[in-house]
Amino acid sequence: MTGGMMLLEILVAALLIIGAAFTLIGSYGLLKLDQPMKRLHAPTKASTLGVGSLLLASMIHAFASGDASLHELLVMAFLFVTAPISGNFIAKVHLHRQRGGKELPPPPEEKTWATYAEQ
Amino acid sequence: MSMRLTRKLLPHPLLSALLVLVWCLLINDLSLGTVVFGALLGIVIPMATRAFWPDRPKIGRPARLVSYLLMVIWDIMVANVQVAMIVLFKRNEDMAPNWVVIPLEIRTPEAIAMLAGTITLTPGTVSADLSADGHALLVHALDAPDPEAVRDDIKTRYERRLKEIFE
Amino acid sequence: MIDTALFIAIGALGLAQILAMIRLVIGPHTGDRILALDTMVINAIGLIILLGLYLGTQIYFESALIFAMLGFVSTVALARFVLRGDIIE
Numbered sequence: 001m002t003g004g005m006m007l008l009e010i011l012v013a014a015l016l017i018i019g020a021a022f023t024l025i026g027s028y029g030l031l032k033l034d035q036p037m038k039r040l041h042a043p044t045k046a047s048t049l050g051v052g053s054l055l056l057a058s059m060i061h062a063f064a065s066g067d068a069s070l071h072e073l074l075v076m077a078f079l080f081v082t083a084p085i086s087g088n089f090i091a092k093v094h095l096h097r098q099r100g101g102k103e104l105p106p107p108p109e110e111k112t113w114a115t116y117a118e119q
Numbered sequence: 120m121s122m123r124l125t126r127k128l129l130p131h132p133l134l135s136a137l138l139v140l141v142w143c144l145l146i147n148d149l150s151l152g153t154v155v156f157g158a159l160l161g162i163v164i165p166m167a168t169r170a171f172w173p174d175r176p177k178i179g180r181p182a183r184l185v186s187y188l189l190m191v192i193w194d195i196m197v198a199n200v201q202v203a204m205i206v207l208f209k210r211n212e213d214m215a216p217n218w219v220v221i222p223l224e225i226r227t228p229e230a231i232a233m234l235a236g237t238i239t240l241t242p243g244t245v246s247a248d249l250s251a252d253g254h255a256l257l258v259h260a261l262d263a264p265d266p267e268a269v270r271d272d273i274k275t276r277y278e279r280r281l282k283e284i285f286e
Numbered sequence: 287m288i289d290t291a292l293f294i295a296i297g298a299l300g301l302a303q304i305l306a307m308i309r310l311v312i313g314p315h316t317g318d319r320i321l322a323l324d325t326m327v328i329n330a331i332g333l334i335i336l337l338g339l340y341l342g343t344q345i346y347f348e349s350a351l352i353f354a355m356l357g358f359v360s361t362v363a364l365a366r367f368v369l370r371g372d373i374i375e
C-alpha cells in the first residue's frame with residue numbers, strides 16, 4: 001500500500017467518524033433540549049453537516065478505489081437547499097400553536113408577522 | 120433578432136446550465152450522449168415551465184456570489200461545532216434562547232430567501248418568519264444573551280454582502 | 287481501518303435513530319413529531335450511504351436520493367397540513 005492510499009484511508013475514516021458524531025449529537029440534542037423552538041436547532045444543523053461528511057467520505061472512497069463518482073454531490077446539495085425550508089416550516093408550526101404570538105417581539109413597522117396575518 | 124431568439128429558446132440560461140449539470144451527475148457519466156441529452160432537457164424544461172418563472176433574477180456580481188458561498192460554507196462548519204458544544208455541554212437552564220428581530224434593507228425576494236437560508240444554516244440561529252410586508256425577519260437564537268449583537272452580526276456579515284450581490 | 291470506522295459510524299447512526307424515535311413517541315407537540323420524523327429521514331439517508339460503503343456498491347445511491355426528496359416533501363406536507371388543515375389548495 002502506498003503512502004497516498006494510506007492518507008486517503010485515514011481521511012475517509014476520519015470523515016466517517018466526524019459525520020457519525022455530528023448526526024448522533026443532532027439526535028441527542030433533539031431529545032435533550034426542553035423547548036420546542038430550541039429543539040429545532042440541534043437536528044437541522046448537526047444532521048446536514050453529519051450526512052454531508054458521510055457523503056464526502058463515500059465520494060473520496062470511490063475516488064480512492066478507482067471508479068470516480070460525483071453524484072453524492074447531488075444528495076448533499078439537495079439536503080443543503082431543503083434544510084432551511086423544512087426548518088422554516090417546522091418553526092411556522094411552532095408559531096402557529098401559540099396563536100396571536102404574544103411571546104414574540106413585534107415587527108418594527110407594523111402590527112403582525114406573516115403567519116398570523118391572514119387570520 | 121438573434122437576441123430575441125436566444126431569449127425565446129433559453130429563457131433561463133442559468134437554469135439550463137444547472138439542468139445539464141444535474142443530469143450528468145445523475146447519470147454519473149460525462150460522455151457525449153449524456154451531455155447532449157442533458158442539453159436537450161435543459162432547453163425543453165425551461166421552455167415548458169416558462170409561465171411559472173416570469174422574470175429572471177439579476178445577479179450583479181457573480182464573483183462575489185462565489186466568495187459569499189465559500190464564506191457561508193466555512194461559517195456552517197464553525198456553526199456546527201459551536202452548536203454541538205452548546206448541545207453537549209450546556210445545561211438547559213444555562214442557555215439563553217431569544218427572539219431576534221432583523222429589520223431588512225434588502226427587498227429582492229431572492230436576496231431575502233438567500234438571507235433566511237443562510238441564517239438557518241449558521242450559528243445557533245433559525246429564521247422563523249417574515250413580517251407581513253416583508254420588511255423584517257424573525258429569528259430564533261439558541262444561545263444569545265445579547266440579541267442586539269446577533270442582529271448587528273447578521274446585518275453586517277450577510278445582509279450587506281447580499282445587498283451588493285443582488286441590488 | 288475503514289471497516290472499524292464504518293462499524294462505529296453505523297452504531298452511532300443506529301443510536302441516533304433510536305434517540306429520534308423516542309422523541310417521536312413522547313412528542314409532546316405535533317411540531318416536535320414532525321421534526322423527529324425529519325431527523326429520522328436524514329439519519330436513514332446516512333445509514334443507506336454507510337450500507338453502500340460497506341457493500342462497496344453504488345446501487346444504493348438512488349435510494350438515498352429518493353429518500354432525501356420524499357423526506358423533504360413529506361415534512362413540508364405534514365407541516366402544511368398542521369398549518370392550513372389542507373395540503374393542496
